[in-house]
Amino acid sequence: MNIRKDSRALETYLQQHGLLVSPAEAGVTFTGLSNNSQETHEGDLFICKGFGFKPEYLLMAANRGAVCYMGENEIPGTTLPFLHVSDVRKAQSLAARWFYDMPSDHFTLVGITGTKGKTTTTCMTHAVMNAVAGCKTGLISGLECDVGGEVVSSHLTTPESPDMQKYFATARDNKMPIVTIEISSQTYKVDRAYGQHFDYGVFLNIGPDHISPQEHPSMEDYLQCKIALLENSDTAVICRDTDCFDTVYAAAKAKCKRICLVGEEEDCDFRFHDVSKQPSGYSFLVTEKESGQTHPYAIAMDGSFNIKNAMAAIAIGRMMGGDPAAIANALQGVTVAGRSDLYIGGGITVLINYMHNNTSCQASLEDLQHDYPGAYISVVIGMASHRSPQRLQDIGEICGKYADRVFFTAEDPDFEDPRDIGMRLAKAAEGGKAEITVEPDRVIAVERAIMEAPEGAVVVLSGKGNETTQHVNGAYVPYESDPVITQRMLPLREKASRNA
Secondary structure, three states, rough: OOOOOEEHHHHHHHOOOEEEEEEEOOOOOOOEEEOOOHHHOOOOOEOOOOOOOOHHHHHHHHOOOEEEEEEEEOOOOOOOEEEEEEEHHHHHHHHHHHHOHHHHOEEEEEHHHHHHOHHHHHHHHHHHHHHHHOOOOOOOOEEEEOOOOOOOOOOOOOOOOHHHHHHHHHHHHHOOOOEEEEHHHHHHHHOOOOOOOEEEEOOOEOOOOOOOOOOEEEHHHHHHHHHHHHHHHEEEEOOOOOOOOHHHHHHHHHHOOOEEEEEEOOOEEEEEEEEEEEEOOOEEEEOOOOOOEEEEEOOOOOOHHHHHHHHHHHHHHHHHHOHHHHHHHHHOOOOOOOEEOOOOOOOOOEEEHHHHHHHHHHHHHHHHHHHHHOOOOEEEOOOOOOOHHHHHHHHHHHHHHOOOEEEEEEEOEEEHHHHHHHHHHHHHOOHHHHHHEOOHHHHHHHHHHHHHHOOOEEEEEOOOOOOOEEEOEEEEOOOOHHHHHHHHHHHHHHHHHHHO
């Protein structure tokens, strides 16, 4: 993209939105936006944002060619023009939309939020959107961003504002008619989507997660950051059985032009019923309230909660006028790497699941008991750094209650000691039935879980999906990945069984 923008025009735009405190002493032409001093390019406007921002970051950006900077406080030591704003995060979001010429105005934008199931639902919806549009549509998820050209891996569930708007602009330039994006609660906590409008907003569920000094100070704050997506959408799609339904529905009713309920309940606009377990996944029927029509669908992913994820995709596809058979065909082929991967060998079943909070843990383990009645369940799980004590307690208790054996191990510990995290999880699990093992080395934990599971067991590898790195001491270090270890170990288990 070859973009040139006038800082005076940006100041006028921010003033219209009540964010400009004072203009820069001199106007400049800038050719990019940056909030990372290590990635600043010649001609960029540098944005001073972040709880841990340090003045030296601006000096580094200046040395790399930044031509002006925007922030809440003037920083001494540089001669760069200073664009003074009252809220730099909100200003960043608006500036990014403005810089890329309001890209989402040129396509249909679908946002998806929830405590669990966001990534899976985003991928399901993306597949349905491709079928409805009859061409490639955009995807921005916690796994990857695919808006045409190179597919980029993600480290954030929802990108920072400049990256998000750049992806939107690429989708626009590639003539994509629809973009589906995964929206985290942090998106609204730190105003990444401030001023951004959505055509469809999906609210899957809410549970007591991400409550900590580093994330959300209270459940009320967390819920409000989730609801914010609906408050900025034309059409709200809400899973009927979500906790806090009345609050969620009231917020949507106050802001949205249309509300669509999905689920098993009789008052749903799209109601699923007659569920049948298949060798892989489920088949089910969906009845539409408005038309009275009933259509068959199926998904290939295990875990009955994935039916609710699929319902959001079905509802949006049908509201867009999509053909039920085309939607069904698109859904049936969806698998999400690391979310519900199934491996069978050596007399056991290995399920790779991304469950990483109490809501997803309980739903996944309850489903396993239903789908594999009487099976021995072994779980490998950890806890990422800086998570709340309550989240740790809940996950430990749930695993101790539902599993027969639990390996507590490393899961992106960053600067924390994974053994310490494991010991605290083990303490929380003590009241349950599970045999507990603390093994900080995740490779060893996965290997042992597979090799030591009894015949007929289900081994659940959770929290990492297909990720190939671990976040350790501030850096991403290579990790073999749960799927690769599984595919390496199952033949060894089979060989050991034959030689026994």
